[in-house]
Amino acid sequence: MGNSFGEIIINLRQQNNLSQQQLAERLFVDRSTVARWENGQRTPDALLLPRLALCLNVDLTTLLNSIDESEDTKNVILVDDERIILTGGLPILEKVLPTASITGFIKPSSAIKFAESNRIALAF
Numbered sequence: 607m608g609n610s611f612g613e614i615i616i617n618l619r620q621q622n623n624l625s626q627q628q629l630a631e632r633l634f635v636d637r638s639t640v641a642r643w644e645n646g647q648r649t650p651d652a653l654l655l656p657r658l659a660l661c662l663n664v665d666l667t668t669l670l671n672s673i674d675e676s677e678d679t680k681n682v683i684l685v686d687d688e689r690i691i692l693t694g695g696l697p698i699l700e701k702v703l704p705t706a707s708i709t710g711f712i713k714p715s716s717a718i719k720f721a722e723s724n725r726i727a728l729a730f
Contacts, residue, residue: 612646614672618662619644632661647725649673680706680727685717695730703728 619629619640626644630637633654642648650658659666682703684695692710699708706727711717717729 610646611649611669611672612644614669615640615658615662616644618664622662624661629661633657649725681724682706682708682728682730683711683717683720683726684708684730685711685714686730687712699730 619626624632626640627637630640633640635654639648643650655669656666659669662669680703682699684692684699686692686695689712692712696708696710699706709720711720720726721729
């Protein structure tokens with residue numbers, strides 16, 4: 607295994623003899639949340655990271671560094687039902703966030719569908 611955030615969580619969880627369910631219960635999250643972390647779909651929010659580090663007996667810096675290393679391209683979405691907002695806003699976001707993948711949506715349902723299968727770093 608490499609050093610992606612998900613792989614590190616799996617390794618640490620297994621080293622601590624924890625199932626996904628047991629880790630989820632200790633963190634007061636759903637087991638599917640832990641599964642999403644491990645398969646790279648999501649990362650824990652900033653408030654949860656210290657508790658996760660404590661449960662996995664690891665320094666918080668280790669988790670933070672693994673998140674930074676595993677997130678090469680960030681997905682950013684812009685959702686608005688007015689095309690003029692997308693036409694004007696997308697180029698600005700591309701200029702401000704040159705390493706991000708910027709996607710615009712007119713329909714919120716399309717944005718939600720995209721977000722279900724892609725990790726979203728920022729949404730407008």
